[in-house]
Amino acid sequence: MARPQKSRKVSNPPVMKGFKPYGMPACQAKPLTLKFEEYESIRLVNYNDMSQDQAAELMNISRPTFTRIYNKALKVIARSLVEGKAIKIEGGNYELDKEWYRCRKCYKLIQGLENHTKCKDCPNFGEEELIRLS
Numbered sequence: 001m002a003r004p005q006k007s008r009k010v011s012n013p014p015v016m017k018g019f020k021p022y023g024m025p026a027c028q029a030k031p032l033t034l035k036f037e038e039y040e041s042i043r044l045v046n047y048n049d050m051s052q053d054q055a056a057e058l059m060n061i062s063r064p065t066f067t068r069i070y071n072k073a074l075k076v077i078a079r080s081l082v083e084g085k086a087i088k089i090e091g092g093n094y095e096l097d098k099e100w101y102r103c104r105k106c107y108k109l110i111q112g113l114e115n116h117t118k119c120k121d122c123p124n125f126g127e128e129e130l131i132r133l134s
């Protein structure tokens with residue numbers, strides 16, 4: 001039986017649901033999946049210029065676990081780039097440190113309880129239009 005995995009802390013969910021390659025015929029192949037914690041590892045190290053040690057600490061995981069997640073993320077991105085495959089960012093074993101919602105209409109991310117009753121950019125849409133991410 002597999003050891004239960006500790007959930008990884010994710011501070012910022014991605015602003016989009018994934019990527020599609022440009023200049024490829026309509027993708028019939030199954031998209032690759034980038035898990036939320038894999039996305040977060042790239043965001044922390046390559047976007048925020050953190051060391052892997054800092055990033056591991058922030059995500060509340062060990063350095064070897066972080067490195068495994070990070071290498072997996074790089075592999076997914078490399079496969080997408082080389083094979084021209086779409087990426088879906090979803091799933092994983094993670095915990096968002098704040099409440100996040102996504103507007104179904106404009107896909108905007110909305111953070112926190114005080115802001116979640118509706119999307120400011122879509123005034124005609126109410127609470128039912130928000131998808132809870134955490």
Ligand SMILES: [Zn+2]
Nearest residue numbers: 103106119122
């Ligand atoms: Zn909206």
